[in-house]
Amino acid sequence: MQLYLPIADLPVNVFLVLAMGAAVGFVSGMFGIGGGFLMTPLLIFIGITPAVAVASVASHIAASSFSGALTYWRRRAIDPALASVLLCGGVTGTALGVWTFTQLRALGQLDLMIALSYVVLLGTVGSLMFSEGLRALMRTRRGAVPPRRAHNWIHGLPLKMRFKRSKIYLSVIPIVIVGVVIGFIGAVMGIGGGFILVPIMIYLLRVPTSTVIGTSMILTLVTMLFATMLHAVTNHLVDAVLALILMVGGVTGAQFGARAGQKIRGEQLRLLLGLLILSVGVRFAVELVIRPEDLFTIRELGVSG
């Protein structure tokens, strides 16, 4: 069934987009991530312009993180204080991100920057995760105990605050910075940032695993809702029809993914996720290096009359 996407200005097959939403939802449910870093590239690969893909995926991520956040809220696995501090940074970062997005679009370098950010970010995070997963897997094979993590320099920073539910005593400075960074790259790249945020919170901020996913979902939810609003107001690029199909597919797929994820061991899961992230990064890198089919592109600057 063909459907015309009003903002993307492109006819698409509804079932293809629905299946893409479900597949990404499955993966995101399995790994406990938003899945934006897979969804945005997939949309770009089927011919939707990077700008529309980034802006529309924001609302899709908001939907899936809201459904996740509700579940975690019922289990009291969200730290409201930590979430609020993260959000202070997150909202600022998102606003900065959308502003940068608009500037880059005017300069004609948006597509390039999106592709480059994907290569750099996914390449780094993917290889780190992959090698870490590999090491962890080898450790368990040998039966060694994982090294006990010591406090790091972050815990020496001033402006400390007590986060009761997470049972940590931490400076607000690194938390706000993390929020800004995630909000920024989320708005520019069309990702929720969960796959970066969760490791940062665990390894750098030492947030316990009981509250980390739920709290990161709150940040994702609010920054993505805010990004949707800003993209809609400034760039008029949010395709609601596309977003709705993705949401429906995504939230459904996520339920099955979550069940599948419980059957796989943590180290294997990390290894797989690392590989997945890395391959998306490589795909973007290849795209940048090979000669494009057409060196010229046209952009309409608005019809008048």
Add this chain to the structure above:
Amino acid sequence: MRRALVAALLVLLLSGAARAERLIVSVSNHRVTVTPNYSGEELVLFGSVEKDASTPADRTAYDLVVTVMGPRADMVTRRKELTFGIWINTDYRQFLQVPSYLALFANRSFDAITSPEIARRQQIGLNNVLLMQRVSGDYADVVPNDAFRSAFIRLRTQRGLYREDAAAVTLLTPTLFRTGIPLPAEVPIGTYEVEIKLFSNGAFIGKTDTAFEIVKIGFEQFVATNARQNGLVYGLVTAAMALMTGWMASIVFRKD
């Protein structure tokens, strides 16, 4: 006073004599509605060349050139170049108020209809249509084989939005003609101007024009219009939709 009146009359008579033929045209539909499952259609333009007493007797064969121009817009053409091992948009040209849809139809090849000079002056053929560019502060159209200009025309042609067909106009009788105006699915909405130019023996004799309008209706257009005009409301509705979907999912799939 009387002398002026006589002079004016004389001018009127003379100009009437100069344009011995009259062009009468009509399009099959002055208002095309594009629905979501619209997959392109064709408008038909009919016309007739009316001769009068002052038409020279030797003028029997006519040539016609039909130009259809969609709503005008500013467009940017960018070129990628290999920089530091990756392909980057480096150079660009801005096209100012160029037609978003452009079709040029004739009953035989443009070179056969008229001389290159007249073709240039009357903008006959995609190579002769004026496409104003801004090149570092200057406003000008460039030579037809300019890389940006030809890339622009090529890309628009690929999307079916620019076309040139020297066999599209059919002369049913020496004075009665018709042509189809194909409108692909992605036609821009707005007012389309149609200009019909009449030639005989290589000389430009006269022209007339008509217009039609393309409107899009349906849910998709409603969404697109609101996205552009009421960004804030649109964003709020999309955000609410995201929350609703997420909330519904958490209810439907609740594991109790």
